[in-house]
Structure formats: C-alpha cells, structure tokens
Amino acid sequence: MSEHSQKLALFDFDGTLYKYDSILSFCLFYYQKKPWRVWRVVIQVFSWVFWKLGLGDTREFKARFICFIAKDSAGEIERIATEFWNKSSSFTPKLLTELQTCQANKVLPVVVSASPDLFILPACQNLGIKHVIATSLHVTEKGYSLGTNCRGEEKIKRLRDVFPTHTIQVAYSDNSDDFALLQLAEHGYLVKNGTLIAVH
Numbered sequence: 001m002s003e004h005s006q007k008l009a010l011f012d013f014d015g016t017l018y019k020y021d022s023i024l025s026f027c028l029f030y031y032q033k034k035p036w037r038v039w040r041v042v043i044q045v046f047s048w049v050f051w052k053l054g055l056g057d058t059r060e061f062k063a064r065f066i067c068f069i070a071k072d073s074a075g076e077i078e079r080i081a082t083e084f085w086n087k088s089s090s091f092t093p094k095l096l097t098e099l100q101t102c103q104a105n106k107v108l109p110v111v112v113s114a115s116p117d118l119f120i121l122p123a124c125q126n127l128g129i130k131h132v133i134a135t136s137l138h139v140t141e142k143g144y145s146l147g148t149n150c151r152g153e154e155k156i157k158r159l160r161d162v163f164p165t166h167t168i169q170v171a172y173s174d175n176s177d178d179f180a181l182l183q184l185a186e187h188g189y190l191v192k193n194g195t196l197i198a199v200h
Contacts, residue, residue: 007169009102010159010181011095013113013120013134015174016191017127019090022115023066029084030068040067059149062135066116066144074139077118085123092194095172096127103128107169112159112181114151133158152177156184172196 011017018025031038044065051061069077102109109129113120116137124132133155136147148154155178171178171185174192182188182199189196 006106006108007167008163009099009107009109009169010171010173010185011099011109011111011129012173012175012178012191013111013115013123016172017091017095017099017111018088018120018123019092019194022120022123023062025088025090026081026084026119027066027068030080033080033083034068037068037070040070043067057149058151059135059146062116062149063144063146066137066146069139069144071141071143072139073141074118077137077139078122081119082122085126088123091127092191094194094196095191098170098172098196099127099129102170108166110159110163112150112155114149114155116146131162133162151175153180155181 014020014022044067047056047061047064050056051058099109108131110131110133111120111124111129113132113134115134117132117134118137118139120134121132133150135150138145138147150158159181168185170187170189171182172189172191173182174190176190179190179199182190188199190199191197
C-alpha cells in the first residue's frame with residue numbers, strides 16, 4: 001500500500017505521546033550537559049512573566065524560552081536531542097499501544113506538534129514515525145528563529161499542505177486547542193491522564 005493511499009493517524013506530542021512538556025524536559029537536560037548556561041533561567045522566567053501578562057504572543061515567548069540552545073549548530077542540538085530521547089522512557093503507555101496498533105494496521109502515523117521540530121525529531125524516529133509536522137526551528141551561525149507556532153488552526157493548515165487528500169482515521173491530543181483537528185478524524189480522542197475520551 002502506498003503512503004498516498006493510506007489513512008492517517010495523528011498524534012499530538014506533549015501530554016499525548018510524551019507525558020510531559022518536551023521543551024521543558026529538553027531544557028533541563030540541556031542544562032545538565034552545559035551547566036554554565038543556567039544563568040539563562042533568568043531570561044526564561046522574565047519571558048514567562050511577560051507572556052502571562054499578555055506582553056507578547058506564544059511564538060515570541062517560546063523563542064525566548066529556548067535561549068538555552070544559544071548559538072549551537074543544528075548538528076549540536078540534534079546530537080543532544082538524540083542523547084536525551086535515547087535515555088527517555090516517559091511516554092504514555094496507552095498512546096504507545098495505539099501507535100503500535102496503527103503501524104500494524106498500515107495506518108500512517110503523523111506527529112502534529114507545537115514543539116520545535118529539531119527537539120522532537122529523534123524521539124519520533126525512535127518510535128518509527130517518519131512524518132513530523134511541528135514548529136520550525138531555523139538555526140544559522142548567527143543564532144536561531146522559530147516559524148509560526150504549530151498550534152490550533154495552524155496544525156490543520158500545515159497538515160492539509162502536506163496531506164491534502166488523505167483521510168484521517170484517528171487523532172489524539174490532550175489539548176483543547178486541537179478540538180477542531182480531532183473533529184476532522186473518523187475517530188477523535190482527547191487524552192486525559194493517559195486515558196482516551198472519544199469526542200465524536
């Protein structure tokens with residue numbers, strides 16, 4: 001069966017496949033590898049406060065929060081991310097079972113996430129997921145920048161850009177922002193504390 005003829009299984013990442021916030025988890029691991037950068041927590045805290053006060057959008061906050069990567073190359077980020085995910089076992093058992101069932105039934109799994117793509121790609125590769133739609137992290141010699149935050153309606157837009165004609169058989173997310181995405185699937189499930197709640 002060609003990928004074009006396959007149905008899709010959509011998985012949010014944070015709080016769904018992965019139990020926690022992957023950016024925060026990766027940040028803590030990064031500081032373990034490069035402890036001299038811990039002072040950047042000050043930037044992260046102030047960025048969080050400004051965001052909570054409505055003094056910036058989510059993309060701006062996220063771009064400031066990931067200051068722990070500094071001017072590291074994409075290769076360096078990938079190296080540390082690979083090490084992190086090779087050690088991590090904090091995946092949601094029920095969702096891993098759902099993923100394995102989809103793979104066994106030749107349903108094409110796709111991760112659709114707001115997390116920076118470079119942070120989660122090694123995890124998805126370890127899980128046998130080839131297709132990842134996430135917030136783009138662009139890295140150059142001068143630093144980094146984030147693309148449009150891949151959340152809510154942006155997820156649907158990005159998904160349709162990549163898979164314009166595919167049928168979505170099933171979708172999973174813990175985030176209410178993804179309700180419209182779940183509604184597009186033949187079977188949509190909200191994930192709460194590792195359990196699945198059908199939304200339609």
